[in-house]
Amino acid sequence: MSNWITPKEVEKGIMDIPPIPINTQNIARSKRQLEYLKIGNRVYYKYEDLKKFLEANIRKAQPKAE
Secondary structure, X not given: OOOEEOHHHHXXXXXXXXOOOHHHHHHHHHOOOOOOEEEOOEEEEXXXXXXXXXXXXXXXXXXXXX
């Protein structure tokens, strides 16, 4: 597997990375939450950066208040 992953591959989901919609990727890039490489009009991600983005967005379960 190549070290670089395209947004289309991320949208479909690869390996242990769940599918991330293109719009969510665009928002994360514009908010500088997701690192990427841009060459011309093409965008590429590193697998490690995608994993880091997912880990940063894990939400802990909260017990219900009774």
